[in-house]
Each structure stands twice: as structure tokens, then as C-alpha cells.
Amino acid sequence: MDKRIIQILNDFGLPRIIIISFLIILLIMAFTLGIPLSDLLSAILVRTGMNGILVLAMVPTITSGVGLNFGLPLGIICGLLGALISIELNLMGFPALFIAIMTAIPIAVIIGYGYGFLLNKVKGSEMAVGTYMGFSAVSIGCIGWLILPFKSPELIWPIGGGLRVTISLTNRLDKVLNNFLSIEIGGLNIPTGSLLFLLIFGGILWLFLRSKTGIAMRTVGENPRFAVASGLSVDKYRIIGTMLSTILGAIGIIVYAQSFGFLQLYTAPMFMGFAAVAAILIGGATVKKASIINVFIGTFLFQSILVVALPVANKIMVTGDVAEISRIIISNGVILYALTQIKERV
């Protein structure tokens, strides 16, 4: 009996046990401190919708065997470019969102193909190489934001010198999805649009993974040797996985920005990949295995901690950025744990 409990706990995973108990403690503290729970829940839902697609971007790379996609900033930059173009074209509301996504996708396809091609050359070290590919892409992006010929006064500094650091999306993309069909029940605000959007993309990806290409991709990820033996091109499916991930990263940042209300350029995307990686790992994924459910659970849990920790910490402590620090410790701690669980390939 004891053994079975231990087995169940093991399957559940140590980090998740710690994180859920941490969350429960935080919730109890929030309750006793008199922080309205409906506000917290609304914020959690908003942030789940906001971050969900970025986390979803991890699924294709993990299933195709590339591993955690630390190079997510590559996709994010494509998305930012799409959003900038839609503002430059002076679009508003849903057309702006649609055009932003539609321009971002072809860019992401090209970048994702190149990125996947490179990752095929460095099998076994995808994560370390990907991290630095992401970092270098962000710095190239920085140069790009300085010299790209955008004209819209909303985008550039009035005195010249490139694009603004943060670009307000008011009247453009701001809360387009969040406000779509949003419901309010007794103080609880549900951003139906962005949650629906996340569900739709999750559903599409779920279906894709069960299509012929998707099954081939999973085979390549689970057992490359078997895949070769059955005539599948491992490299091809890994590229498809990386491309999908980059596309989802691009769409993800647009959804993120519409909820946040601002586009953040320059060095802001640098560490966004890490948050997404941590979220999917919290949801129960490993470096080798991930499902759509992991994405939903992980994003919800991770964002819950971030949302609840902030007001609780502010009530207890006068100074110090406890919420930010706990985010750093939790996200990197979870990634570290996952890395130590990889069995060395012989």
C-alpha cells in the first residue's frame, strides 16, 4: 500500500507536489489577508489566455524530439514584426489581429525552417545551442528595431532613433481577444475570447498530432532509430516541429501583446522562452514527452502562483520584489529538475 502511494507520488513528480502545496499555502494566505479571490481568479484566467499559446509552442519541438525550445525568442520576434506591420498599415481591432498573425506566419515559417535546419546539425545539444540562438536573435532584433524603416508616429520616437521600447496598443490590438464575448459573473471576469483562442489552437495542435504527419513526428521524437527503419526522414519531421513551434511563438506573442496592451521590443523577449519552458514542465511534461493537457495545467498553475504571490507578498513585505524572485526560483528550479531527469543517451 505504501509502495503504491510512493509510486503515485513519483509519477506525479516532486516539483508539482512542491508547487501545488506552495500554491495552496499562498491561497490560504491570500484568503486570510482578505484579498478578494474573484479578482485573483480573473487575473489568473487573463494570464492563462495571455501566455497559453507561447507555452503551446513547446509541444511540437518536444514531440518531434528536439526538446525544450529555448530559442522561442526567434518566433517571438517574427510575431512582433507582424504586429508592427499591422500598426504601420493603420489597422484596428480584429483586422489588425488577423493581419498581424497572417504576416507573422510566413516570416516564422522561413525563420523556423532555418532554425530547424541548424538544430538538425547539432543533435544532442539543441537546448544549449537554441538558448544562444534565441539570445543572438534578440540582439539582432535590437539592431533591426533601430534601423527598420517604419514610419507610423505611434511606433517611432518623435526625435528619431528607431522604434520605441514599448508601443502602446490602445485602439489597435489592445484586449481585442480578451473583450470578445467576455463574461462577468459576480466580480469574476472571464476573458472568453483569448481562452477560446487558446482552446482552438490547442485543439488544432491536438488534431495535428493525430494526423499522419503528426504521428510520424511523434515516432521520430520517441524513437529516431525506429523511425529511420520505417522510412521516415527524421530531419524533415524535426524541421516541421521546429517550424510549428516558431509559428506558435509568433502567434503567442501577438496574443500576449493584445492582452498586455503593449508591444515590448528590444531585450524584452530575451527570457520569455524560459517562462514558457518552465510552465510546460510544471504541467507535467518532460524533455521527451508533452501533451496539450500539460500546457493547460502548466500555464494555469504557473500563472496562478505568479498572480497570487504578488498581492500576498506586497501585503506581508513592504519592500522587495518577492513575486519576481519566486518566479525566477520556481521557473529555473523546475527546468533544472527536468534536466537532471534526462537519462544519458548511450
Added chain:
Amino acid sequence: MNVNMKLDNLDKKKLDFVRVFKNLLLNNMVTITFVILCLIGLKISGLSIAFYLNDMISRIARNCFLILALIIPVTAGMGMNFAIVLGAMAGQAAIIAVTHWGITGLPGFLLSVILSSPLAIFLGFLTGKLLNKAKGQEMITSLILAFFANGVYQLIFLILIGTVIPMNNKVLVLSAGVGLKNTIDLYRIKYAVDNILKWSFPLTAIILATLALIIIMTYIVYNYSRVKSYNSKRNEKQDLTLYKFIKENTGQKLILYSIIAVVAIAWGIIILNSNSLINFVKIPILTLLCIAAMCLFNLFIVKTKIGQDFRAVGQDAHIAEVAGINVNKTRVTAIIISTLFAAWGQLFFLQNLGTLNTYGSHEQAGMFAIAAILIGGASIEKATVSQALLGAVLFHTLFIVSPLAGRNLFGDAQIGEFFRAFVVYGVIGLALGAHAWQKTRKK
């Protein structure tokens, strides 16, 4: 037929030469590219030599130690140790304590060396244990570990100080009584080592060159006596001349070195007697001696038992295990040494800089040091002292030059700065990629 053979030989020789040259170029691509980039940057930036030298020397004195801390883990096959950030943190914790107690000058510096050491050894031990659990993924693991440790560091110095750890110091602690301030003035320890002995640049050149000449002379004299006794014992018609002996033993290098030394002395004397600005470039001799000692340590440890273990483990952990080497223990030792050196390196860095950016000084330590050593031509599998030194010079030249070059070229210093950041990340990514590529090709 004879002619044909000769032609074949000639062709072969030519091909060999081309191949060797090509290999040389390919193997040192990164370094050669950066030498060219640095030269172009220097030209465009329009910096004066004196200013450049001054900046460069203080940067070298500041950063070399940290870069040298990377070599041993590479030898042990663990790749670039991004977790030297943990060592840097240990150094900072010690220097914060010393500043809090108000101990000044060299005693303060030495005390922080003593205090940081056990902490660094402990952190290095933990890092090594963790990296043993993630074999094959050491680099991404040590990278994430550095981020994780940064969170813990912030927790300790931003939250726990003043709440759990009592600390009553109006200068260091934020006004609310919790957490350390963002920047801490280290005026008490500033230049504690650097200022002990400082010579001007030409003077240093003269003294070093004279020392070198004396060493060469002693070497020749010493060998002359040896040749004499050798000849008297041998009783042969033709004596082995001194010239021959030296030529056989060390080649023309000695002559080359003496020429360089003489030129350096002449140059130094000319500069000393002129109004050149280079006279105002001061060199912190003691700091450079410490760096030299560190270089020698890295060179000599390879000849010891533990150094041989590092190499064996680095070449093939499995064979090393079979040969009776405790692989895990050796790897932990390598990381401990690296972390310890990083802690001392950070202390040297801070005593030169004079201000501690409490939550930022350590963050870039690992990344910059790694980019530097890679620019110097090191790879994930092999890193030498000379690569570290060359890398330090090239990397910091780029650092000094790129904002100015960016401004002169594009009218915007920021472009240069972003380019610099791109170089740091790009070089690391490129080096990791090239290494992994080679490995998969070998398979």
C-alpha cells in the same frame, strides 16, 4: 619516371602546404575574424593608443582571472562552466560582509579572499554534484543553474537581509531596513591590490625585457659550463660548440626573444624621454603577477596526478572509469577549483571597479568570460591559457571600440552596443553549434 615522381612529390608538397594553410585558417576562423573586426573597429573609432592601452590594461587586470577559471572544467570534459556565476556570488557575499564591517585596504581584500573561499568551495561542490546528474547536458544545466542561483541570491540579499539576517547599516541597507541597496560603494577596497605597485607602461616594458634578457643570459652561461664539462668528458676531436648546443636545444627562439627584448627596451627608453601620453598609462604589477601565477597554475596542474585525471575524464569518461579513476569525484573537483577561482576573480574585478552593482555585477560574469575565451580560439573540448589571454585582449578591444565605432559609422552608439551583445551571444551559440556539428559528423 624520375621526373614524374619528382613532380608528384612537388604536387604533394604543394597540396600539403595548401591543406595545412587551409586547416590553419579554418581552425582559427573565429579568432582571425575577430582580429580583423578589432582592427577595423580600432581604425573607425579613432581612439588614441594611450587611451586604448590604459582602458585595455585595466580591463585585462579586471577580467583575466575570471576567464582563466574556465579552463579546468573544459579539460575535464564538462564544457564551458556557466556556473562560475556562483563563484562570483560567493566573492560578492564576502566583499559585502567586509564592507559592512568596515575593514579597509589590503587586509579587507585578503579577508574577503579568505571568507569567499569556503563558500565558493561549498557552492562548487553542489554545482559539481548537480552537473554529475545531468551528464551530456552540462552546459544548459550550468546556464540554468546560474539563473536559479541568481534568484536565490536575490532572495538572500533583497528579502532575507533585515528580516531574517540582522544587519544594521544605514549605508548598505535600503531605507526601509530590508534588502541591500542597488549599488554599493567599495571605496574602502578600491585598488587594494592594484595600487600596491604601479609602474608606467614603458617602465614595465623595460623592466620585463631586462628580466627576460637576464634569464636568457643565465641560461646561456649555465649551458656554456655544461657544454664545457660535456666536451671534456667526451674526448672527441670535434667539440660540441655552444652555438650548436643551443641551436639543437631551443632553436632560434632564444635569438628572437632577445631581439624582441632589446627592441622593447629601446622603445621604452625612447617613450620615457618623450612627452608621449603612454607614459601616463599605469600598470598594476601585483595584479598582473597574480594573473601570471594563475596561468602557471593552469599550465602545471596538467603535469600532476589530478591534472592527468582531468584529461583522462575529459577524453573518455568511460575509459577513465575502467582505468580506475573516480569520474564523478574528478568532475566535482574540477568544478570546485573553477568556482573558487571565479570567486577570487570577482574580487579582483570588484577591487578594480570600485563599485558593486549588488544585483548585476555577477550576472554577466559567466557569459562575458565564456565569450572571451571562445573568441580567443578555445572550443568546448579544448581551452588553453594562451587562448584565454588572447581572447581577453580581443573581446575587450571589441568592448572598448564598438560603441565608438557604431557612433562614427551609423551615427548611433547604441547600434555598436547591440552589436556587441550580438557578438557575445552569437559567438557562444556559434561555438556550441560548431562543436555539436563536429560531434554528429564524427558519428
